[in-house]
Amino acid sequence: MTVPLPAGFRLTIDPDTKLLDETTLFGGMPARVLRLSAGGVKAWTELRDGPVRSANAGALARRLTDTGLAHPRPPGPQVAPEVTVVIPVRDRPTMLARCLASLGGAFPVVVVDDGSSDERALADVVAGSSATLVRRATSGGPGAARATGLDEVRTEFVVFLDSDCVATDGWIEALAAHFADPLVAAVAPRVVALPSGTSAGQYAETNGSLDLGDREARCVPGSRVSYVPTAALVVRRAALLDVAREGAVFDPALRYGEDVDLVWRLHEAGWRVRYDPAVRVHHEEPVSWRGVLTRRFHYGTSAGPLARRHPDAMAPLxxxxxxxxxxxxxxxxxxxxxxxxxxxxxxxxxxxxxxxxxxxxxxxxxxxxxxxxxxxxxxxxxxxxxxxxxxxxxxxxxxxxxxxxxxxxxxxxxxxxxxxxxxxxxxxPAVDPVRFVLGHIADDVAYGAGVWAGCVRARTAVPLRPKVSWRPFRVSRAAVPTSPATTKGAS
Structure with a gap:
């Protein structure tokens, strides 16, 4: 039985959702039609006028938010969330100092030194804050470092934050409010590039590799927001333990794409992952074109290994x-x-x-x-x-x-x-159109080259194969658990 959205939640209708008549809504991802019965109309009226108060309204709200027809507005947090911030870092003392300063010491912080060449420099930075330092003897990558930090966490929620990020005031509290929904496993803010004076940096401000845009969404493979990065992510610790494989939350075999794999495992296990772009965290993007393209190439290499684990989620087109x-x-x-x-x-x-x-x-x-x-x-x-x-x-x-x-x-x-x-x-964007267009093309080429390289190593062509949807608007019927509505969906 589907768990209703809890009392106190309000809804905001997605901009693409159309109210065709008093009993019919159209929209979502993928597109679908939602027809309301008499009980559904009553529940819909309750949701339009205020927060969820009844079981029927909660069930309809769950259907609307799960399908992307609407988005949840959680009640404000009554108390400060119990969270621990985990920051993986390697040889970035200046960035780490900036990141720690942006957090302001409001929450416990665990810094994981992932085998830095100058461990003393990082130790000095951490010593000047209230954070705890954990050192790994050898570098295992961000996923391994986050896993090491997670071993030190005892709070109900954990915040993953990369050392090249700069937090904003109240971002953790704003995202943590979503956990009033017991099915929410993780919530991500919008990760936007820090301002830069270079053309590459200005390009990243508009087309950053971690920026998923200004439209909120439920994170679902194959949809408009198919994943969220762990560069800045608030997660329910119990959900991480629920999807751990052989004791590992992050796949140790993945150097890149380990966050995508985690998010998709959470989805497959029935958890909800939300993207809330109203909350922002700043991120240091490369300031040179070489840095931008190198990063995009590395991100592309994750496609092949991810296809081995999630083949149905990897269609490029x-x-x-x-x-x-x-x-x-x-x-x-x-x-x-x-x-x-x-x-x-x-x-x-x-x-x-x-x-x-x-x-x-x-x-x-x-x-x-x-x-x-x-x-x-x-x-x-x-x-x-x-x-x-x-x-x-x-x-x-x-x-x-x-x-x-x-x-x-x-x-x-x-x-x-x-x-x-x-x-x-x-x-x-601030960058001129010629450099932006050429940079965009080079960005796509670099990413595609990474995908090709990853596919060769993983011996799979799945991330290269387009998918043909022969029935773009397949109509079916399904009942809301408490029967306030029937649905016709497209898949």
Missing amino acids: VLQPWPTLTVLALLSRRPILAGASFAASVLAMNRTVRRAGLPVTGVVGAMRTGVHQTWLGVGRYGTQFAAPLLAAGLVVPGGSTPVRRWGRRAAIASLLLGRPVTTWLSAR
């Missing part, structure tokens, strides 16, 4: 047939075929929507958005995993006439430039 056909026709400069496939996609979606008993208003706009997102996704996929082929196509496009050759160059260029230009136009 999910394609819907009709939008994909439309995009391919446009890239091939076949407007009649593109128009026909787009018309067919609208007709097919109209039929599906009518079968679900929904109004067809907005279907054309939705399918147009689907084509646009498919074009951006195909472009990024090609840049990450087939950049040499795209480059060769620009130089030697083939074709029997100059018009055809330049047409092919234009199609390839649109794939390379589509997402970087779109991102720059929406964010308007």
Whole structure:
């Protein structure tokens, strides 16, 4: 039986959720329709007017927050949370001093020296604070260091914080409020780059590797927020022990991606992981392009080992047939075929929507958005995993006439430039558009090279294979545990 969202929680409806009529909601991730029964309408009215007070409202609130139709607003914490902060560090005394100072001594802190070459420098920094220092004789990576620190924790909650982070006032208390929900295992803030005067640093401020954006979400593999990093994470200690394998919370075989593996194991075990971007923690990003690209390469190498552990969560691109056909026709400069496939996609979606008993208003706009997102996704996929082929196509496009050759160059260029230009136009970062676009392309290439390297080492091609979703709006029915509603979902 599903555990209701506890009394006192309020809801905020996701911006993409549509109230189609008094009894029908549409949205979520993946998209679905939620039809309310008479009891569900009563529960929905209670949730719109105030906090959860009844069991039915709690059950409906759980369904809404689990599916991404809405997001929880926990009641404010009544008492300070019992937490211990664990900071893994290796050869970063200056950053560690800044990190400790930002915490302000409000909570117990365990600093784990992961085999620093100058242990005295770190010891001096820790000695000037109220933190406890634990030293590892050899470096095992961040995951191993966090595990060592976790052995020292006796509080109900643990905060993982990297030494290159700078905390903000009240961030732990704000995130810990979510644990009023007994199913929440972990909550992450938005990790934003510290300001920098270099072009690489300015790029990272807009497109940082740990920044998951300004939209809150439940963390679910394959969704808009599929994981959260442990650079800054508040976790329920009991949940960590629940998913430990052979006594290890972090997989010791993973040098990178150990946090993704942990989050996905928590999800698989039935725990909830939340991303709350209203709370921010600052993070030191590389200030040189070499540093940015090297970091992205290393992150990419985790894809192969993660695919061995979570193969169903690793699709790099999910394609819907009709939008994909439309995009391919446009890239091939076949407007009649593109128009026909787009018309067919609208007709097919109209039929599906009518079968679900929904109004067809907005279907054309939705399918147009689907084509646009498919074009951006195909472009990024090609840049990450087939950049040499795209480059060769620009130089030697083939074709029997100059018009055809330049047409092919234009199609390839649109794939390379589509997402970087779109991102720059929406964010308007401090860095100029030329360096931003070139940096974005180099970023994708570096990450893709890391994925290729990781796949070779792990002997798997799973992170390279796109997934085709043949039934993008599959309709099914499911009951809310206390029966206030029925659901039609898409998967």
